[in-house]
Amino acid sequence: MSVRKQLDRLAEHGAMVIVPVRWLLDLLDLLDGLRAGGDGEEPLADFTAEEAAVEFNRSPQTIRNWCRSGLLPGAYKLLNREWRIPRQALQALRTSHLDGDGKSVQQAGTATDLGAWRAHVE
DSSP states (O other): OOOOHHHHHHHHOHHHHHHHHHHHHHHHHHHHHHHHHHTTSOOSSSSSSHHHHHHTTSEEEEEEHHHHHHHSSTOOOETEEEEEEOHHHHHHHHHTTBBBSSOOOOOOOSSSHHHHHHHHHO
């Protein structure tokens, strides 16, 4: 039986364990380092759809649609449930949608001449 399962069984019965405070502090430092990428700047863990939605000012459902459509390469479902998006995919999308001044670039294809289309239809 794994350590995790053993601890889960103990927790079900309300068991208590004594651990050194130093161990807990080291564990918290480790977790903070994982979240902060080790230097306090960017998290190492992949983003959730909700976190990516905040980054791009979009709804979480839009981010999920982007994941399904392949717009965010490397996106995957964790435990076949929630989408996780690698930082690199978000960075690539961010840079591909910004011009040199950091302004959003609209990707609206070529303009359509409706007058020519109307003349063709009539």
